Amino acid sequence: xxxxxxxxxxxxxxxxxxxxxxxxxIIAAEWSEHCSYKSSKKHLKMLPMKGPLVIQEKGYxxxxxxxxxxxxxTAHIESHNHPSAVEPYGxxxxxxxxxxxxxxxxxxxxxxxxxxxxxxxxxxxxxxRWLFKNAVTGIADYGNCLGIPTIGGEVEFDDCYQNYALVxxxxxxxxxxxxxxxxxxxxxxLVVLLGGSTGRDGxxxxxxxxxxLESEDRSAVQIPDxxxxxxxxxxxxxxxxxxxxxxxxxxxxxxxxxxxxxxVDTLEVGIEMDVDMVHTxxxxxHPDEIMISESQERMLIIxxxxxxxxxxxICKKFRITCSVIGHIKSDNQMHVKKGKKTFANLPTxxxxxxxxxxxxxxxxxxxxxxxxEKKLKSISDYSKIMMSFLGAPNIASKIWVYGQxxxxxxxxxxxxxxxxxxxxxxxxxxxxxxKIDGNPKQCYINPREGAxxxxxxxxxxxxxxxxxxxxxxxxxxxxxxxxxxxxxTFLESLKGLTDFANYFKIPCIGGKVSLYxxxxxxxIKPTPLIGVLGLIDKKPLIxxxxxxxxxxxxxxxxxxxxxxxxxxxYVHKFVGGKCPSVNFVESKKNMKTVLxxxxxxxxxSVHDCSKGGLAVAISELCMMNQIxxxxxxxxxxxxxxxxxxxxxxxxxxxxxxxxxxxxxKKLEIILKKNKVSFxxxxxxxxxxxxxxxxxxxxxxxxxxxxxxxxxxxxxxLVLHG
Amino acid sequence: xxxxxVVFPGSNCDRDMYHVLTDVFNLDTQYYWHEKSLPKNIDAxxxxxxxxxxxxxxxxxxxxxxxxxxxxxxxxxxxxxILGVCNGFQILVESGLLPGVLLKNESLNFMCEWINLxxxxxxxxxxxxxxxxxxxxxxxANGEGRYxxxxxxxxxxxxxxxxxxxYSQVVNGSSNRIAGVCxxxxxxxxxxxxxxxxxxxxxxxxxxxxxxxxxESLMVKMGVVN
Numbered sequence: 039x040x041x042x043x044x045x046x047x048x049x050x051x052x053x054x055x056x057x058x059x060x061x062x063x064i065i066a067a068e069w070s071e072h073c074s075y076k077s078s079k080k081h082l083k084m085l086p087m088k089g090p091l092v093i094q095e096k097g098y099x100x101x102x103x104x105x106x107x108x109x110x111x112t113a114h115i116e117s118h119n120h121p122s123a124v125e126p127y128g129x130x131x132x133x134x135x136x137x138x139x140x141x142x143x144x145x146x147x148x149x150x151x152x153x154x155x156x157x158x159x160x161x162x163x164x165x166x167r168w169l170f171k172n173a174v175t176g177i178a179d180y181g182n183c184l185g186i187p188t189i190g191g192e193v194e195f196d197d198c199y200q201n202y203a204l205v206x207x208x209x210x211x212x213x214x215x216x217x218x219x220x221x222x223x224x225x226x227x228l229v230v231l232l233g234g235s236t237g238r239d240g241x242x243x244x245x246x247x248x249x250x251l252e253s254e255d256r257s258a259v260q261i262p263d264x265x266x267x268x269x270x271x272x273x274x275x276x277x278x279x280x281x282x283x284x285x286x287x288x289x290x291x292x293x294x295x296x297x298x299x300x301x302v303d304t305l306e307v308g309i310e311m312d313v314d315m316v317h318t319x320x321x322x323x324h325p326d327e328i329m330i331s332e333s334q335e336r337m338l339i340i341x342x343x344x345x346x347x348x349x350x351x352i353c354k355k356f357r358i359t360c361s362v363i364g365h366i367k368s369d370n371q372m373h374v375k376k377g378k379k380t381f382a383n384l385p386t387x388x389x390x391x392x393x394x395x396x397x398x399x400x401x402x403x404x405x406x407x408x409x410x411e412k413k414l415k416s417i418s419d420y421s422k423i424m425m426s427f428l429g430a431p432n433i434a435s436k437i438w439v440y441g442q443x444x445x446x447x448x449x450x451x452x453x454x455x456x457x458x459x460x461x462x463x464x465x466x467x468x469x470x471x472x473k474i475d476g477n478p479k480q481c482y483i484n485p486r487e488g489a490x491x492x493x494x495x496x497x498x499x500x501x502x503x504x505x506x507x508x509x510x511x512x513x514x515x516x517x518x519x520x521x522x523x524x525x526x527t528f529l530e531s532l533k534g535l536t537d538f539a540n541y542f543k544i545p546c547i548g549g550k551v552s553l554y555x556x557x558x559x560x561x562i563k564p565t566p567l568i569g570v571l572g573l574i575d576k577k578p579l580i581x582x583x584x585x586x587x588x589x590x591x592x593x594x595x596x597x598x599x600x601x602x603x604x605x606x607x608y609v610h611k612f613v614g615g616k617c618p619s620v621n622f623v624e625s626k627k628n629m630k631t632v633l634x635x636x637x638x639x640x641x642x643s644v645h646d647c648s649k650g651g652l653a654v655a656i657s658e659l660c661m662m663n664q665i666x667x668x669x670x671x672x673x674x675x676x677x678x679x680x681x682x683x684x685x686x687x688x689x690x691x692x693x694x695x696x697x698x699x700x701x702x703k704k705l706e707i708i709l710k711k712n713k714v715s716f717x718x719x720x721x722x723x724x725x726x727x728x729x730x731x732x733x734x735x736x737x738x739x740x741x742x743x744x745x746x747x748x749x750x751x752x753x754x755l756v757l758h759g
Numbered sequence: 760x761x762x763x764x765v766v767f768p769g770s771n772c773d774r775d776m777y778h779v780l781t782d783v784f785n786l787d788t789q790y791y792w793h794e795k796s797l798p799k800n801i802d803a804x805x806x807x808x809x810x811x812x813x814x815x816x817x818x819x820x821x822x823x824x825x826x827x828x829x830x831x832x833x834x835x836x837x838x839x840x841i842l843g844v845c846n847g848f849q850i851l852v853e854s855g856l857l858p859g860v861l862l863k864n865e866s867l868n869f870m871c872e873w874i875n876l877x878x879x880x881x882x883x884x885x886x887x888x889x890x891x892x893x894x895x896x897x898x899x900a901n902g903e904g905r906y907x908x909x910x911x912x913x914x915x916x917x918x919x920x921x922x923x924x925x926y927s928q929v930v931n932g933s934s935n936r937i938a939g940v941c942x943x944x945x946x947x948x949x950x951x952x953x954x955x956x957x958x959x960x961x962x963x964x965x966x967x968x969x970x971x972x973x974x975e976s977l978m979v980k981m982g983v984v985n
Contacts, residue, residue: 175868178868178869179869182810182869182900182902183769183771183810183813183814184771185771185772185809185810263813264810264813265768265769265810265812265813265815268768268769268771268810268813269768269769355792356768357768440871441868441870441871441872442868442869442870442871443869443871444869444871444900445871446871446898446900446953446956446962447771447772447775447808447900447956448774448775449775449778449779449955449956449959449962450962451962452961452962454964463961463962580964
């Protein structure tokens with residue numbers, strides 16, 4: 039239990055007596071960092087959360103966007119880092135389960151999952167390989183069984199996650215606006231616990247997640263059961279259709295303690311509940327254990343007495359248990375009993391309102407020197423470098439991962455994983471484009487610019503499909519916030535995201551903060567993860583097959599911004615230099631222009647230029663289309679740069695436009711008119727990836743050889759080390 | 760023409776199949792919960808994909824004991840067209856309506872990818888509109904999709920023309936590259952790939968026409984003109 043001495047004194051003074059042991063457990067769960075956001079809440083308010091499409095309702099755990107025609111999209115992001123670091127299969131699987139229930143609690147059907155996975159160096163570290171392999175299997179087994187497609191994500195490896203794992207899961211829901219649950223409750227309503235039984239797994243999970251990971255507390259990891267979750271989804275959606283649900287909340291971190299206290303406080307009512315009514319997995323569970331167990335696949339529903347019978351019938355059909363555990367009162371108290379005996383009786387506002395912290399922050403010392411570049415070894419053979427680079431874990435194709443996820447079920451997936459952003463078709467004739475992006479290497483060098491970069495990259499990716507960004511999800515993952523240097527990086531990232539969101543008018547519709555991500559070697563690098571949702575009114579740009587003679591035009595300048603690049607870190611093992619920064623004006627201009635060009639239907643496809651720089655982005659196009667290219671590096675727009683910078687700089691706001699030669703003139707007219715920086719840099723032809731500068735050949739690789747390395751290297755690493 | 764889509768606890772392609780039958784092919788389609796019985800006047804039954812009972816014990820084995828299976832067995836004997844897709848195929852095999860068994864893929868992983876099928880029997884109610892050896896681009900999504908039969912049964916299958924679909928290349932290590940089979944009468948067909956995911960051009964990156972023929976074959980067999 040992790041209640042601070044000061045917090046205990048505060049609790050006593052608020053309730054005017056010593057708390058009971060059950061009360062202490064409830065408070066410790068709800069006041070934990072994981073549930074209360076006590077370190078971050080004050081600052082999170084700076085993010086813009088309102089917008090013309092945003093629907094805000096009482097007590098929602100996920101964001102809601104109106105996408106027109108009477109339909110809404112819901113979205114949320116969660117992580118399950120601590121559990122996944124200890125038990126990757128169960129940790130990752132239950133991470134999926136939790137965020138799915140957040141979507142479900144609004145009354146919408148979950149239609150997609152995305153995940154961001156981060157591990158240590160899998161080339162050197164067997165433990166990292168084990169974590170990676172099992173986290174992927176956990177996600178696959180859970181999502182596949184639910185029949186919710188895992189449509190995208192990202193995977194990254196970095197030494198800072200040694201013996202640790204970041205498992206972030208985002209989920210999207212879709213439904214009719216009229217079916218949204220409008221949370222409400224009145225005196226006499228019944229409180230029903232539905233789904234899996236409450237056991238001794240996941241005890242104190244939220245507190246476990248609110249501390250540095252020092253012991254491998256496996257009992258704090260929950261046990262996944264996707265089959266029950268699937269039944270819960272169908273049962274709840276059926277109950278929703280019959281209007282049986284007055285209010286609903288998922289049981290996540292803090293278990294019953296948090297779900298019960300938060301929902302009654304939000305709805306400004308009270309509750310009297312009996313732990314003997316909770317269906318448990320084993321006998322003789324103490325009330326304290328029942329209140330803080332984080333057993334999975336449970337939902338809390340508030341219903342009227344008259345609706346109970348029908349709700350029970352639906353649960354019976356799906357053979358899931360539902361127990362009436364209490365009733366709503368009007369006294370704003372959370373009263374927990376076992377039979378007739380009281381174990382806790384607390385004012386709900388005391389339970390849910392922890393004293394928010396205003397932690398000190400200080401610019402980290404390491405940042406003073408980090409931007410200085412050291413002299414690097416010169417590269418004599420770029421073809422050779424490129425070949426090993428394409429097989430590098432962070433660059434290589436992630437097909438081994440997404441090939442294990444059912445990304446087709448639900449028959450909505452128009453653009454499938456392996457491209458920039460994934461696109462789903464919606465029932466109102468529109469399309470939803472989604473991408474998540476993180477970049478700890480750049481965020482470490484510059485927490486502000488790095489975070490903005492993640493945001494812009496996610497936007498760029500949805501723009502590549504022809505979508506306009508309409509909402510953002512943020513997941514802020516940092517180390518111990520009590521370290522002022524770490525807290526400074528948190529604030530800088532948050533400020534950067536806020537500035538970008540305000541400038542582009544993209545509201546933050548949901549998010550999560552995960553702190554205390556520490557490994558035995560110290561804190562992880564700052565790892566904000568940004569999800570962007572984009573809407574396409576008419577038709578997405580589905581990448582068409584590139585054929586002989588197609589032209590390649592680049593939009594956006596390439597700059598000398600190599601800090602945090604894969605090239606510096608993987609090829610030169612150098613952490614440092616100036617990281618890419620986003621020029622807001624330029625970024626907006628490029629984004630708008632690319633969307634305009636896509637709408638004019640001149641393009642075969644658009645590809646984002648990011649990790650690994652121009653060289654990797656163009657090679658990906660060649661390998662995916664099994665065609666060669668001839669690229670003239672001297673034509674790449676931007677300041678005059680050395681060859682390695684042109685090839686591998688990860689400057690933002692750049693797009694690769696692929697088109698039939700006959701559309702080139704028309705394209706150039708639009709690009710000129712919109713005053714963006716652009717250039718025709720080459721064409722697709724033959725069976726070799728060729729980069730030249732003047733008459734000098736820089737890279738010359740056979741597409742089939744490159745493709746083999748790119749496709750197979752991750753799988754080979756996982757299977758054979 | 761009335762088509763029934765059977766829903767087991769954990770089925771998850773039922774809604775996709777229903778959408779295709781109703782919205783794409785305009786067929787009168789109804790869901791049937793596994794504890795209900797099937798009406799006598801039904802013309803075809805489809806068992807959709809998913810994870811019935813969470814694939815516990817073995818994919819399809821628990822669902823094979825559902826009350827509705829008795830009705831399906833009766834209909835199979837009467838010659839009514841029955842199609843099992845993915846988990847539906849596994850259930851048909853586990854309930855003894857089709858020969859063989861489905862094992863874990865050779866990779867030991869769940870596999871979701873687009874492959875090519877080759878039509879080996881164009882006499883079934885679900886393949887009569889195909890040319891023999893016609894190619895169908897179609898996705899698979901399964902963990903236990905490796906069809907296995909012993910050599911003797913394989914000989915029988917060949918002899919009675921019960922191999923309906925083969926993969927064009929080795930995909931998961933299945934016997935004889937088999938992807939779908941039928942009963943000796945030909946009216947009960949099981950296949951691992953998902954035709955319901957391939958009939959609409961919007962979500963089919965290759966060619967949606969061959970997959971559509973699976974449903975159009977059924978319609979021709981039943982005398983439905985669209």
